[in-house]
Amino acid sequence: xxxxxxxxxxxxxxxxxxxxxxxxxxxxxxxxxxxxxxxxxxxxxxxxxxxxxxxxxxxxxxxxxxxxxxxxxxxxxxxxxxxxxxxxxxxxxxxxxxxxxxxxxxxxxxxxxxxxxxxxxxxxxxxxxxxxxxxxxxxxxxxxxxxxxxxxxxxxxxxxxxxxxxxxxxxxxxxxxxxxxxxxxxxxxxxxxxxxxxxxxxxxxxxxxxxxxxxx
Numbered sequence: 001x002x003x004x005x006x007x008x009x010x011x012x013x014x015x016x017x018x019x020x021x022x023x024x025x026x027x028x029x030x031x032x033x034x035x036x037x038x039x040x041x042x043x044x045x046x047x048x049x050x051x052x053x054x055x056x057x058x059x060x061x062x063x064x065x066x067x068x069x070x071x072x073x074x075x076x077x078x079x080x081x082x083x084x085x086x087x088x089x090x091x092x093x094x095x096x097x098x099x100x101x102x103x104x105x106x107x108x109x110x111x112x113x114x115x116x117x118x119x120x121x122x123x124x125x126x127x128x129x130x131x132x133x134x135x136x137x138x139x140x141x142x143x144x145x146x147x148x149x150x151x152x153x154x155x156x157x158x159x160x161x162x163x164x165x166x167x168x169x170x171x172x173x174x175x176x177x178x179x180x181x182x183x184x185x186x187x188x189x190x191x192x193x194x195x196x197x198x199x200x201x202x203x204x205x206x207x208x209x210x211x212x213x214x215x216x
Contacts, residue, residue: 010091021099048168054081080134086141109144167206
């Protein structure tokens, strides 16, 4: 439930811009491309550093929200939060398919994800319990976005997804290094690390003022 609470963000965003995206697909291909690219760019810039921070501080977060009786589930949280990255891009992909009148492809992605999840649950849960279930979830959520790269009609969207994940991952790496070397000072590390991420992201031009004009 803690990780799923983030789902409202891409759902709210894409629900609000889907009518505009559908309009642009018919009226302006350039505006359509700009809209879904910005969606990938900023949603990935948001969720990737969150996944990094929660992975590092999973035990502290679990202890804070649920108490010491659930501390062991921090290992599952460390893994499961990475599924949110694929949930975020999955919501964008779904909106793109609807706007582009290609939603008939979506059951293929969903079916493959469900199949992989069921198979992995049978394999991993008996041996690894809830940690195995978390691992199965991450892999199954990743199936759809990765499959899209190998389908000609969706390859451009998946390529865009990978492209816009690169700079947030780079900035998150610097943030991780900062957290690693300040890990003995929890609150300093926890509070300052987001500013480190934003600073690096700005310097490598992961965000820029031109996006506001391109989206208009």
